[in-house]
Amino acid sequence: MKLRRLQVEQLRQFRQPFVMDDLQPGLNLIHGPNESGKSTLVRAIRAAFFERYRTSSVDDLRPWGDSAAAPTITLDFDARQKSWHLVKSFLQRKRCDLTIDSTSYSEDEAEEKLSELLGFQFSAKGVSKPEHWGVPGLLWVEQGTGQNIEQAVEHAGDHLKSALNSLVGEVASTGGDELVEQVKARWSELFTPTGKPRGDYQKLEKEREEHQREIDGLQARIQKYQEQVDRLGKLTHDYERTRQERPWEEAERQLEQAKERYRQVEKLEQQQAQEKEILKHLQSRQQLLRQNQEQLESLNRKLDVRKAELEKAQRALEQAEARSPSVANSVQEAKSAYEAAAKKVEQARLQETRSRLEQDVQRLDQQNRTLTQNLEKARQYQQELEKAREQARQNQIDVKALKALKDTERQLKEENIRSQTIATRLTWQLEPDARLALNGEPLEEQGERQLLEDSSLLIPGVGTLGITPGGEDLASTRRRLSTLEQSLTEQMKTLGVDYVQQAEHRVMAYEAAERTLQHTRELLKSVAPVNVEQLLADEKETGARLQAAKSELQNSPAPEPGQHARATDVASAEAGRARAETRLAEAEAEERKHQTELLTRRQSRDNAKAEWQQLQDEVHSPEHQKQLQNLSTELADIDDKMGRLAATLKAREQEIQEARPAILKQDIERYQRSISTLRQAQEERQRELRDIQVRLEAWGAEGLEEQRNERVAELEQCNRRYQELHRRARALDLLLNLLTEKRQALTRRLQAPLQKHLDHYLSLLFPQATLEVDEHLRPGTFTRGTELGQIAELSFGAREQMGLISRLAYADLLQEAGRPTLVIMDDTLVHSDTDRLEDMKRILFDAANRHQILLFTCHPEKWSDLGVAPRDIQAMKEQGSTNPV
Template sequence: MKLQQLRLEQIRQFRDPLLLGDLQPGINLIHGPNESGKSTLVRAIRAAFFERHRSKSVEDLRPWGDSAAVPTVELAFEHNQRSWRLTKSFLQRKRCDLVVDGTSYSGDEAEEKLAALLGYQLPQKGASKEQHWGVPGLLWVEQGTGQDIERAVEHAGDHLKSALNNLVGEVASSGGDEVIQEIEQQRGELLTGTGKPRGEYLQLEKDQQQLQEEIAVLDDRIRQYQEQVDRLGRLTDEYEKARRERPWDQALRNLERARERYRQVEVLQQQQARDKEALQYVQQSLALLRQNQEQLQSQNRKLQQREADLQKARQQLAREEARAEPLQTAVEQARAVYDAAGKALERARQQEARQRLVQDIARLQAQHQSLSLSLEKAGEFQRKLDEARKQKQQNRIDGGTVQQLRKTRRELDEETIRSRAIATRLSWELDPGKSLRLNGQQISEQGEERLLEDSTLSIPGFGSLGITPGGEDLARARRSLQRLEQRLSDELAALGVASLEEAEQRLVRFQEADRQLNHLEDLLKSVAPNGIDRLTSEYDDTGIELEKRRVEQAGLPSTPGPEAETAPGKTEAESTVRHAEAALTNAEDARTRHEKSVLTARQDCDNARREWQQLKDELEGTERQQQLQQLAGELAAAEQRKAGLEGTLQERDHEIQRTRPDLIRLDIERYQRAAETQQQAQQNRERELRDIRVRLEAWGAEGLEEQRNDKAAELEHHHRRYQELHRRARALDLLLNLLTEKRQALTRRLQAPLQKHLDHYLSVLFPDATLEVDENLMPGRFTRGNELGQMSELSFGAREQMGLISRLAYADLLLEAGRPTLIILDDTLVHSDMGRLEGMKRILFDAARRHQILLFTCHPEHWQDLGVEPRDLEALKGQTVSG
């Protein structure tokens, strides 16, 4: 198929006719900048073939704002030495005319003939979609879709397979498909796609497994039944033997004897505990008696010690009384020095107070004067501030509203300019002395007027002319002017001004007053940070404080000049006072400590004398002698009682150890457990006997062996049916595999012609690479050296290149099968680097020897070495096209 010329009219931006003629059999390079109409040309070609002429879904072809347009496409092409001419119109005048070597077709007949020729489908209703496009959808690449080839191949798959059928003849015959489908259907009744059982086959497998499990359960219950019968016999013998012999009675008798022996031991242990308590009491009494004896014997030593302590106390008292007079003299001297230092400090403080008052008076006078000046300035600033507030209030206006007013005025000016540009222009040049009237106003000499509304031109002596400006844009502009003028009037009224200039002047005055107000507020804060009232209060307080300082100065005593000059300073006087006070304090502390020492020594002397006399009187009395004799007798009796208790305890302890009470306790526990265990064992036998009898009666009523025989027969029946279906499934699966392998071999023979063309182009770009196609003729696995992956995993640019190579291979396949081919590329390969782009140019140049290629681009500089003359779309627009 060789497209010779394309003519379109009233399609999108091409309101005037555009002719793209003299198209070459090979590559045709059409270039133009963005929005120049390249995609519109591609859309026009697609609409001419894909869209039904009566379709209402082609509104995108209509030029903007032209409801009366009739989008028209005319195509002339040659195929199999026959001339074809197609003319198709949409929307207002729906037509489709096709002329093939003088034979005419029209309407649906013409469209169906084209669809059959190129290998696509027409939609039943609505717009044509991707699934309808078939072979052209594969070979005509829209902008930005070069890398997406899977769906295009899927939609063109039937036409591609038909072409392969023509090439390989009966090899591609689908006569065996019905057999494979029938076998797949029968196999699908028994097996899933992964070869697992399904349907009755799966149910039989589950039933067989369930029956086997039920039989296993019954076998286990039968085995348990037999075991329980044996267990019943053994347990009955054990129960009867224990009931006759009663072995637990002997254990109970042994338990009672062991408890009696332990009670006897407990009596001995209680006696032993009482005697131990008595021995402990005797030992405590003996220790107290010995302590009392020791205390009585130590009284003589205490009397000698107390006499020595009395002599020491008398000597210490004499020493302390001798130190009293020097300490009193030191105190009186220190007090005299302290009194003199105090008087000097008082004079220094009065002098410092006098100087401080002089400084305070000078400071307060300066502060009072400064506050007076600040108060005066603050008053002046406050008056100006009130005037600025009044000025701001008088000129108050909203800045945002003024800004909106400016915007409205600017929009009105722009709309006025725009309306004047599209308005009906009336110009005149009259002879001297002649005049006309336009809308009631006289015009003369020469001039010009832009008319937006209906106007009347009166010609004296002839009548009047009515002028009605036309066009939808003009009416829209007139309405927009009216709306903007009304909005401007409303905004002026809202601001209370007559014009934008007046509003801006008021805004300037308002902003100036606001700035002045802020400045004056800052000035007022600088002289009166806390307000004028606070400043006035500070001024009055300073005056009162100044007068108070002057009164204090007058009340200070005067000091003679020479004495004031030689008097020490306050700091020196305070230091002298501190030293004198420390010395006085030390002297008084020393005297106080001495007085305490004297009192302590006198008290110690009195206490020592009293204690010595008291102890002496006690030792010389008769009562003490009697106490010593009584104490000696009590000690002897306690020693004798202790010896008797120790002997008794030792003998009884030997007797208790011989009886071994720990072993007796173990015997009691052992005999008790033995009796309980034997009784519990007999009870357990009795309970187990009852349970076994009940269980055996229940199992015997169930007929376990009969159930097991029924289940075994049912299992045998299921097993025979399962084996039958199992053999059938294996046979069908084997047969399907054999047929599928044969079919795949045929498919590989079908793929061979397409693979040949793919390898031809791919070797130019990647000499060591292969691109395989699957049984649906879809490009899939891409291999390059040691790299292996799917085509969809390549980079965007590489997928775009592989997509174009695949399309060219499909075109070669179709051409070899005698099918028409036309390749349209809209801004393709834009993501290719320069090295890859060079290889793709070679591929395109090679393909152009067999196919016609329409290459649209906005980068003609990338295709300068393609070997074809580029055609400028902008230049084509300026050419006159005749009908």
């Protein structure tokens, strides 16, 4: 089967017609990004073949939001050496038309032809499902389902077996099947489907096991009984021997001897501790006496140090006194510089004060002139404000009353218009000498009147004509006109105007006066923010401040002659004074530091002299010599006592170590535990003797050996019945295996053509590997070297690859049997690594020599070396939009 052309319209995202033609008989690589429509085209092909045209369960084909759409699919393809043209529409325009060469089919007949061609079934109700898809469901791989092949093979199994039978002939035997089924039925009476015993066979096996467990239990209890008898004899012998020997009494005697030795060692340790305290006290006394002796002997050294310190303090004092004149001169120079800088600051502040007063006089003079001008303008604006207020008072009018007046006038005009519409119209055109009179008013030449009331027309020489206007609304119209005219007159009188326009003119004049008032107020506020009185007060205050500033300027001291030429600003003068003050402070601080140094060094000299004199008197005193002699005598006596005490301690320590108190303590603990253990062991023997005697009496009453003999007899009887069924089961199992092996040999002969194609593709992907198919033609056991397993145990990518090569093998089998094939792959092999993908490209290129393959992908760069020109869906869509079908 070769698909040549595909067209979709009003189907999902393809609202406008989309055409993909010139499809090649081998590989066709169709690519586009996600959501470009690849899966939609695959769904369209499936719908064209699998879905009933009359079904209403294909809403997924409808473009989003378009309830009036009629998804339409057109296919042109070659099959069985004929040209096929299929057009199928769904939903709003349900139709199916099929043309095979020049023969046309429609509706159900057309769909049956498609089902017969490709080997699938239509769903009886609702949308098509995988179990209906048959061969196309096996060869058309949806996105993300390449690794799932078992169900697809199962749904296409009948068609595959039919193709195999057409190749190798009918090798199965129905008679053999009946025999296998009979044996399997007899075998099933004794075994479950998993090969476990069932029924009587299982019951006898369980009884046999139960009897054996009871016998084993009784035998164990008999053996235990015998062991207990032996144990009773041994325990009785041990108990009597221990009761006579009483070994714990010897342990008690040894315990008392160990305690006595340990008490003697404890006394020695107490004496040792007491004499160690005495030795420690003597050592402390010796250390204190040595410190006193060293302190007294150090006075001579201190006397030499004090002499050197006194001479050093005297020299430092003389050096400090030599710097006193220089320090006094620095202070005097700093004071002079500070006084000069202070005078400069005073002159600068005086000059700054006069400059400020001159600026204040100028500012206040300018401010006084400005206030005078503003006062004049304020008085002028006040006069204009009074005029505007008077104008507003004269033209003030009630706006609501004016609105009512205008409404009345409008109503009157509307009534006049209405009256003219329904009034009796009198028109005339007289001869030059003719005369008429209407209600006593002469009429001349030509004219027109509208009459609302009864009127009389006088015709000289003829008489008087009475005119009575007609119409249902005429009387009410006359009344409304009269009422409105009266109301209009009263409203004008109330407002004090003679006509409506006069009232409007007054409103306009009032509004203009109000605007003038607002503008004048703003002008007045600009020159007198508070009021005129406040402005007048500000002017007087500013004048007074101006006179005070002038007086202060005249009374301020004039600068010294030549001062203007060398005038310095206050900041610079104050900075100079600050620097002078800093230098003065530094000089004074240096002077204070020098005085402090003098006092410190003089005090140090005096202190050093006093300490030297005091230390000299102390060193040469008789008391000092006597203390040194007493300390030497006492130290010699302490050294003698410490020597004798250290010898005693060493001898006693040796005696304590030889006694080994830690080992004595362990001996005491060991003997105590031995006594407890020996007594407890004897008690345990006595208690166990009583328990065994009671237990043996109870077991002896049960007759264990008699029970065992009965159970042995029952087991032998059960064994005989079990062996009969067991031989039958083994015979049936052997027969079924032989029949099954023969049947499998026939099946392998049937599967040989499929296995041939499968091995061809597998050798390209996994050299030296094998993939076997089961009796249902499903790929199962995979072998590579020493590895053996099922396809389901492989990685996801490997399962996807094995699924694809299996489908290609099925396609080769179908083609060999003369069945049409078409392979469609939607984004498959996305989980393959680089090396495996390269092998799969070789496989696809090889299969394309025998089948048409439509490969849809969103990764065209991975298939650039496939040997075919890629087709871009996006580009075809854009081309279709510029060149509509």
